[in-house]
Amino acid sequence: ARRRRLLLSELFQPLNLQGEGSEAGWEAGSRSHRLMVQGGLIHPGSTGCYCYLPPAVRAMDKLVRLIDEAMEAVGGQKVNMPCLSSAELWRASGRWENMGPELFRLADRHGKEYCLGPTHEEAVTELVAAQSGLSYKQLPLRLYQVTRKFRDEPKPRFGLLRSREFYMKDMYTFDTSEAAARHTYELLCGAYRRLFERLGLPCVQVRAATGSIGGTTSHEFQLPADIGEDRLVLCPHGHFAANVEMVSGEQAACPTCGEKLTQTRGIEVGHTFYLGTKYSAVYNAVYYSPDNKPHLAEMGCYGLGVTRILAASIEVLSTEDSIRWPSLIAPYQVCFIPPKKGSKEEQGAALLEGIYDDLVEAHPHLAGDAVLDDRTQMTIGKRLKDAKKLGYPYVVIAGKRACEDPPVFEVWDQNSGEVLYLTKEGVIELLSKVQVP
Amino acid sequence: ARRRRLLLSELFQPLNLQGEGSEAGWEAGSRSHRLMVQGGLIHPGSTGCYCYLPPAVRAMDKLVRLIDEAMEAVGGQKVNMPCLSSAELWRASGRWENMGPELFRLADRHGKEYCLGPTHEEAVTELVAAQSGLSYKQLPLRLYQVTRKFRDEPKPRFGLLRSREFYMKDMYTFDTSEAAARHTYELLCGAYRRLFERLGLPCVQVRAATGSIGGTTSHEFQLPADIGEDRLVLCPHGHFAANVEMVSGEQAACPTCGEKLTQTRGIEVGHTFYLGTKYSAVYNAVYYSPDNKPHLAEMGCYGLGVTRILAASIEVLSTEDSIRWPSLIAPYQVCFIPPKKGSKEEQGAALLEGIYDDLVEAHPHLAGDAVLDDRTQMTIGKRLKDAKKLGYPYVVIAGKRACEDPPVFEVWDQNSGEVLYLTKEGVIELLSKVQVP
Structure with missing residues (x-):
């Protein structure tokens, strides 16, 4: 029996290819937002929340498989943590207060308070801390998940580029020493560079601030685009690349070759942090060394904006009225x-x-x-x-x-x-x- | 180069195979709950919320692939709807009030109210209603998703059998007539029976009440188990099967063969509803007939408890101290x-x-x-x-x-x-x- 053919007339991909955004009652602030709505990829729900339609789900599934491959290649093990994270857990790290109004908060029927996790440093560190007798032999431990995250953005916009619900791949790593953790850090940055290369996306790795997540070293993976919300300074010869927040006002030349730095805008699609013991110290996530003494694990965390990569790809590869995908993830x-x-x-x-x-x-x-x-x-x-x-x-x-x-x-x-x-x-x-x- | 071997010592599957539940500070109310914690499949977070550890994620991924196959075989198209659903949308269906304290509710930074979707009749009906000019040729439309759902259970217990966050496959169907919708209903019930057969799970399809979801016809798919929260009455010859809520106190004999009905307990792993126009009437989800007149779509909804199936499988297949899986989904x-x-x-x-x-x-x-x-x-x-x-x-x-x-x-x-x-x-x-x- 021949396989059933996929008929375009039967696919649920509501096309509005001649349509104007404003007619449909919404304003697309970016090319990808407009193209994704017109092309039947997403449908707007509440502010900053989108229904992903069948072609977008297919593209995302493909992207997730590529990410899984990349994470498995560096020894990643996949977990899935709850969305609801208790206020108690978040107060311990200080982020219950520090995150302010970006955190969606709610109370259950008993009045117990929770947030909807925007990232999961607290939860994963508690998980690892609960493993009594974790041996140095079990490290490095590299746990990751690909799940829906929540952030009550002050200005959700540009469709999946800045939404209030989004999918993120977040990996958390646990090492025995700073040197080992920095090796993990380099390994993950390499995995990210290869992933974007495989997708055919012109990603730039720039030095970045650590923000509310914390830690001492951080890089962003940026796709250059006019619509990007980050400003980047780059050495034209590739010696230096940083988010503008990292350079002082007077720095105009590359510290390596002296060439004048250029500016561009970028869409952040990935972010890496070397965390040290910031979280392991709070939750007492320890491993036992060969002499059976407990030591705090050295941590890192590594994010990829899954739904944001879908939109950013379309943003940078498409023409004004025609969607272009990285071939590997076309629906x-x-x-x-x-x-x-x-x-x-x-x-x-x-x-x-x-x-x-x-x-x-x-x-x-x-x-x-x-x-x-x-x-x-x-x-x-x-x-x-x-x-x-x-x-x-x-x-x-x-x-x-x-x-x-x-x-x-x-x-x-x-x-x-x-x-x-x-x-x-x-x-x-x-x-x-x-x-x- | 040979592939990297998976070494048990490196897998993150914290085993506590000799452990007692109470020692670790939790009480397992069911065999599957205890075995899943001891076997390093799940780790408890907040009440009724679990972290799925790597082997559980693998089992779930396999189960989801089987479900995807089953849904594609009946023309299902996969979407992914937001978790945050506005109070406004839910007030229209009446469920904002009717669901009472089972609904997790929250407000965003602007004070706008939302719930975390336990099911998505409202959202999907609005999505379909937004397709202006939907033609009868595009029906039947069978949309489904496999996403995390939320329910503020009064008594979360038994691990993944009754948790507050869980994964569910929910399909919503749109047909041109009651006859067509009933055909879809039979098709989906058949797909469910085949899925459970493929998994080797002894599932029983019983008549059931429609509850807060509504509609006029409903069946549950139940796995017989002592721990089950539902009571079922069954004809020993298979002529009749119902949730006890569907039979009057005096009904003791099979209406077909007169044999005495037996009672058993079951774990609900699937639920089907013929909804009629309950939701399409609220949101005006219409299609256009050949004479270009609008008609309300006839709907159905079809749930499968994805994480619950994992736990229920272990509950019914395992011995007191040894996990047994349906072969196809073993991690x-x-x-x-x-x-x-x-x-x-x-x-x-x-x-x-x-x-x-x-x-x-x-x-x-x-x-x-x-x-x-x-x-x-x-x-x-x-x-x-x-x-x-x-x-x-x-x-x-x-x-x-x-x-x-x-x-x-x-x-x-x-x-x-x-x-x-x-x-x-x-x-x-x-x-x-x-x-x-």
């Missing part, structure tokens, strides 16, 4: 466009469906990634226009040349801008190389 | 136990590692599922005892017979109770058939 890899119903090329429809079926038969990992645009009451041109706006990495069209012998299909490689004319075998050969995480 | 499929260091069988260690490496080389899908119990300061017997308690479906031991020519290994199939003696090739052949979702 659907390929869109098939058959001829218009009643047109003289109509015989190409069955041939195109044959390619679709044979492709997913031979390469089952593409089954969920191939969409058939069955809106055949529309011309090929109109549907291609939509496909360009939605940014499928590949679009395969059965146009006039599908009536040739042998039939030839038009293939748009949207990320390179190339158009190829290929036989059925050529199309399948090309698409067989598409990676799906 | 790790196989544990390798090499000989004790310094024993005369020590040469078997390298052979066993060879099996491990060749297995995951030939069957990469097992790479994350094979654990090497490297605690070689312990006897094989002690480690086998732990392995029995943790319930790996397979345990492979290099004992005395690993020194024979050819070497023979001891393989415990823990779900059948069988012990096999196999050569290296035999072990790999057997394990190659293990399914990992």
Whole structure:
């Protein structure tokens, strides 16, 4: 039995590709916000809260798999901590007071107070502290989760770039010494750089302040973009990169090569902190050394804004009216466009469906990634226009040349801008190389 | 390069297999609760909130993949709705008042009120209502999510069986007519029955009350267990099954065959509701019929308690001191136990590692599922005892017979109770058939 085809007409991806933001009653402050709403990726709920629609869920699932791979490669073990975190736990670290109105707070039916975790240093340190007799042999310990986080932003805006609910990957590491913790820190920074490289995103690692999280060393991973809320100073030769908050007003030249520093804006997509014993001292998270003495664990924490990476990717890769994705995380890899119903090329429809079926038969990992645009009451041109706006990495069209012998299909490689004319075998050969995480 | 081996000593799975619940300062009210804490699957946070540790996250990820498959097979499309749901939205359905203290409520920095969604009828109906011009051709629409839900239980207990934060799969369906919606209802009940069958769980589908969710038809999917909070009445021949709340006091015989009804207790792991237009009428969720007239969509909702299924599986499959999993969702499929260091069988260690490496080389899908119990300061017997308690479906031991020519290994199939003696090739052949979702 052939696999069920994914028909565009049946997908829940409410398109508003001609629409204006303001007509729909909302104001998009950024390109990605507008494109994600128009392209049926997100739907606004309460202020700063979004429903992720099926294509966005697919993109996020792929991104999470890439992140899982990256975290497993550095010995990460996945946990999942509660959202509700007690006031008591947060008072111990001082963050119950320090976080101020950014913390969502609530009381349960017994009047006990909680916050909705924006990050989980408190919870994870308590978890590790509860392991009595943790041995130095069990370190480094690298625990991470990918969960929904909450932050009562003063100005939620730009869709998923600054929302009040968001998904974050947060890793917390426990080492035996500062040297070991700094090794972990370098390892994680390397993992982040490789992840962004794999996604094809031009990420810059800059020195940053530690803020309310604390610690002594911190870097941000920034995607340069005009809409970015952070200002960065960079050495044009790559010797120096910092958030502007880290340089004094008079510093205009690179400390290494003396070149004039340039300024740019960035979207923060990752953040690393060397924490030292700030949290382990509070909750008494200790390990036992070979001589069986307890020592405070040296900690680090490492965040990646999962939903923010989705939006930031679209922000930096797209054109004004056309979404572009990092190929690996595009919701659907390929869109098939058959001829218009009643047109003289109509015989190409069955041939195109044959390619679709044979492709997913031979390469089952593409089954969920191939969409058939069955809106055949529309011309090929109109549907291609939509496909360009939605940014499928590949679009395969059965146009006039599908009536040739042998039939030839038009293939748009949207990320390179190339158009190829290929036989059925050529199309399948090309698409067989598409990676799906 | 060979893949990194998963060493038991490095896994974050704090075992307390000899421990008593009360010593650790908590009281386990159920077998699954005790076994999950002792086996390092969960760690208690605030009342009714748990940290899921790495093996539990692995089991849950597998279960979610099985659920995704089941939902995709019935045309489900995955979304992800916000946790924060506005009081305004919930007042419209009446549930802001009706849910009473079970709803976690909070206010943001501007004093606007929200609840943390326990289910999402309101949000999803508003989402669909926002699609102007939804055509009958786009129905049935079957949207689902697998997300964390919140319920301020009066008596959270039994670990993941009744917690205040939990993961639930909730599907919401939209059809053009009552007949179509009832067809969807039957389809989903069938999908649930097949899922539980696939898991090897003895689930019973019983008639149930609709409660605060509403609607006119409802069934629960119950796992019979003494600890269960629901009382069920069943016809011994399978003609009739209902929650006791659905039968009048005097009903003692099966309405079909007249046989005396028996009583049992059950753990509710799934719940289906035919909702009619209860919610679509409130939010005006309409579709357009062929004559272009708007009609209210006929709805259904379908829940599965994801984290509850994990605990309930352990509750019904385990013995007093040994965890047993549905094979498909066991966190790790196989544990390798090499000989004790310094024993005369020590040469078997390298052979066993060879099996491990060749297995995951030939069957990469097992790479994350094979654990090497490297605690070689312990006897094989002690480690086998732990392995029995943790319930790996397979345990492979290099004992005395690993020194024979050819070497023979001891393989415990823990779900059948069988012990096999196999050569290296035999072990790999057997394990190659293990399914990992």
